[in-house]
Amino acid sequence: xxxxxxxxxxxxxxxxxxxxxxxxxxxxxxxxxxxxxxxxxxxxxxxxxxxxxxxxxxxxxxxxxxxxxxxxxxxxxxxxxxxxxxxxxxxxxxxxxxxxxxxxxxxxxxxxxxxxxxxxxxxxxxxxxxxxxxxxxxxxxxxxxxxxxxxxxxxxxxxxxxxxxxxxxxxxxxxxxxxxxxxxxxxxxxxxxxxxxxxxxxxxxxxxxxxxxxxxxxxxxxxxxxxxxxxxxxxxxxxxxxxxxxxxxxxxx
Amino acid sequence: xxxxxxxxxxxxxxxxxxxxxxxxxxxxxxxxxxxxxxxxxxxxxxxxxxxxxxxxxxxxxxxxxxxxxxxxxxxxxxxxxxxxxxxxxxxxxxxxxxxxxxxxxxxxxxxxxxxxxxxxxxxxxxxxxxxxxxxxxxxxxxxxxxxxxxxxxxxxxxxxxxxxxxxxxxxxxxxxxxxxxxxxxxxxxxxxxxxxxxxxxxxxxxxxxxxxxxxxxxxxxxxxxxxxxxxxxxxxxxxxxxxxxxxxxxxxxxxxxxxxxxxxxxxxxxxxxxxxxxxxxxxxxxxxxxxxxxxxxxxxxxxxxxxxxxxxxxxxxxxxxxxxxxxxxxxxxxxxxxxxxxxxxxxxxxxxxxxxxxxxxxxxxxxxxxxxxxxxxxxxxxxxxxxxxxxxxxxxxxxxxxxxxxxxxxxxxxxxxxxxxxxxxxxxxxxxxx
Numbered sequence: 001x002x003x004x005x006x007x008x009x010x011x012x013x014x015x016x017x018x019x020x021x022x023x024x025x026x027x028x029x030x031x032x033x034x035x036x037x038x039x040x041x042x043x044x045x046x047x048x049x050x051x052x053x054x055x056x057x058x059x060x061x062x063x064x065x066x067x068x069x070x071x072x073x074x075x076x077x078x079x080x081x082x083x084x085x086x087x088x089x090x091x092x093x094x095x096x097x098x099x100x101x102x103x104x105x106x107x108x109x110x111x112x113x114x115x116x117x118x119x120x121x122x123x124x125x126x127x128x129x130x131x132x133x134x135x136x137x138x139x140x141x142x143x144x145x146x147x148x149x150x151x152x153x154x155x156x157x158x159x160x161x162x163x164x165x166x167x168x169x170x171x172x173x174x175x176x177x178x179x180x181x182x183x184x185x186x187x188x189x190x191x192x193x194x195x196x197x198x199x200x201x202x203x204x205x206x207x208x209x210x211x212x213x214x215x216x217x218x219x220x221x222x223x224x225x226x227x228x229x230x231x232x233x234x235x236x237x238x239x240x241x242x243x244x245x246x247x248x249x250x251x252x253x
Numbered sequence: 254x255x256x257x258x259x260x261x262x263x264x265x266x267x268x269x270x271x272x273x274x275x276x277x278x279x280x281x282x283x284x285x286x287x288x289x290x291x292x293x294x295x296x297x298x299x300x301x302x303x304x305x306x307x308x309x310x311x312x313x314x315x316x317x318x319x320x321x322x323x324x325x326x327x328x329x330x331x332x333x334x335x336x337x338x339x340x341x342x343x344x345x346x347x348x349x350x351x352x353x354x355x356x357x358x359x360x361x362x363x364x365x366x367x368x369x370x371x372x373x374x375x376x377x378x379x380x381x382x383x384x385x386x387x388x389x390x391x392x393x394x395x396x397x398x399x400x401x402x403x404x405x406x407x408x409x410x411x412x413x414x415x416x417x418x419x420x421x422x423x424x425x426x427x428x429x430x431x432x433x434x435x436x437x438x439x440x441x442x443x444x445x446x447x448x449x450x451x452x453x454x455x456x457x458x459x460x461x462x463x464x465x466x467x468x469x470x471x472x473x474x475x476x477x478x479x480x481x482x483x484x485x486x487x488x489x490x491x492x493x494x495x496x497x498x499x500x501x502x503x504x505x506x507x508x509x510x511x512x513x514x515x516x517x518x519x520x521x522x523x524x525x526x527x528x529x530x531x532x533x534x535x536x537x538x539x540x541x542x543x544x545x546x547x548x549x550x551x552x553x554x555x556x557x558x559x560x561x562x563x564x565x566x567x568x569x570x571x572x573x574x575x576x577x578x579x580x581x582x583x584x585x586x587x588x589x590x591x592x593x594x595x596x597x598x599x600x601x602x603x604x605x606x607x608x609x610x611x612x613x614x615x616x617x618x619x620x621x622x623x624x625x626x627x628x629x630x631x632x633x634x635x636x637x638x639x640x641x642x643x644x645x646x647x648x649x650x651x652x653x654x655x656x657x658x659x660x661x662x663x664x665x666x667x668x669x670x671x672x673x674x675x676x677x678x679x680x681x682x683x684x685x686x687x
Contacts, residue, residue: 088635
């Protein structure tokens with residue numbers, strides 16, 4: 001599904017990612033953990049294609065093609081989904097309009113016709129239930145006046161509707177109270193499937209209690225310094241990230 | 254030099270040669286005479302005049318216009334397509350002439366009167382000209398000198414009209430360089446209510462000149478929802494004055510949407526003359542290529558306890574130029590005035606220019622007044638978000654532009670009018686719709 005090879009990337013001339021190697025197979029759930037400034041968000045932004053991130057070396061192969069050569073929207077249309085750490089508010093664009101436009105963009109890429117209004121609404125309603133959102137959220141501006149938890153649930157709603165092949169969840173657990181965390185986790189778990197891969201980027205271990213990953217990687221100073229299973233996350237929770245920094249200091253850049 | 258001296262169209266002598274309506278009314282002749290004298294003094298304002306600093310009428314002055322329209326007939330079906338609303342009382346003016354056949358003003362409810370100006374001059378003697386100032390730099394004197402048609406709407410005391418009224422003013426493009434000077438008079442008597450849309454449409458790319466003055470009189474407790482949609486030809490001049498006097502407890506909600514014309518100027522003025530009078534003065538301008546649009550608004554809070562809300566938004570593209578000058582004057586005794594004025598602009602190209610000048614003159618000491626003005630570009634985070642959801646860049650930009658613009662329709666209480674206007678705005682967006 002996803003193969004990241006020796007990925008180096010800079011922001012404003014400063015190298016943030018310094019040789020990431022990661023393989024994610026279909027059906028797997030990976031967690032990428034790391035302290036602040038380790039490059040977690042840079043990695044998700046590079047995969048999604050945000051401006052301002054310069055890839056200086058390496059490649060990101062998605063389903064056999066180099067993702068880095070594709071426009072932002074093409075990545076999305078091909079099934080790559082980024083759940084935003086800070087979902088933006090777009091007053092004046094209703095949530096339902098966004099959902100419809102996004103779904104139809106993906107369907108068009110797949111050679112499918114637009115869903116008609118009734119089928120679309122039926123589909124959206126079933127997804128709303130999954131994230132426990134009221135239908136009135138559909139008619140509000142995208143994330144406009146939403147609480148932190150509502151914004152994150154809205155991200156999961158979009159993911160559930162678009163059914164991506166690869167989902168990158170960037171700090172989806174940040175700013176959530178325990179109930180919202182559970183709802184969001186249920187939503188993510190419902191989307192686990194043998195042909196879908198999920199990469200969760202997180203600072204804390206607590207999300208991983210609810211969405212249990214197959215693999216856990218520790219990112220430090222732009223590189224994966226340790227990989228393991230869910231036990232690694234628990235270890236991190238106990239010991240913090242300080243050992244990570246010490247351990248990596250001796251490595252060549 | 255306060256005026257443009259070289260006029261390709263000798264407007265003053267045109268007034269002598271034209272068969273002007275109403276020359277049997279001494280009061281009207283006197284008013285026209287006064288206007289002619291004023292025009293002879295002021296002419297067309299030059300950029301030296303403060304209120305015309307950013308808008309040059311030089312190209313208008315250079316143009317030779319005719320006041321003699323060739324006959325043109327439009328069929329009812331075409332007219333239906335041009336109109337904004339399907340279900341409305343409609344009065345149609347084509348190339349400066351009232352069209353009885355295309356209008357639907359015969360079967361009106363009791364208390365509502367919609368007539369052409371030329372047939373109702375006997376009824377407007379005490380209203381016409383009273384809301385505007387002939388001496389104010391602009392084209393009102395020219396309009397008064399040459400006005401030959403328009404619409405007179407009157408709603409009687411306690412009458413509430415639900416169905417909207419559309420004043421449809423069409424330039425067919427059949428007469429090259431046609432100048433029309435229209436005067437509309439809208440009167441809402443005590444505790445009456447109506448919704449009126451002024452709609453200006455050019456059917457060609459012709460160069461022509463629409464000069465319109467609309468006067469609004471709102472008696473106590475009267476409530477007028479008033480919208481203007483300007484879709485003139487891309488080579489036309491559109492100069493409009495819209496002025497209202499509002500008595501106590503009256504409400505005027507106006508929204509001024511400018512899409513067309515090569516050069517357009519709106520002067521919108523509300524005088525709040527009775528306590529608890531309220532005005533909502535909104536507007537939107539979408540300009541591209543080398544279009545020039547100038548909105549000058551003015552709200553006079555003349556007595557205590559009046560309120561005003563104003564929101565003008567603009568979207569500029571290519572080498573277009575827009576001007577917003579909004580003046581709010583709180584007079585000496587107008588305590589407890591509540592006034593808010595906003596002007597926000599979205600610039601889509603490097604070549605466009607906005608001159609935004611919000612002004613507040615406050616002579617009372619117990620008031621709540623605020624204003625703001627912004628100029629910005631498409632938000633890159635929003636753009637990235639939409640693209641990351643699969644929308645291509647052109648669609649995403651267009652959608653964000655639409656979202657910015659359509660915001661000014663929020664205060665229109667009628668869903669069908671809001672819907673009709675949002676469709677028009679969507680079609681006019683850069684690169685084709687949301």
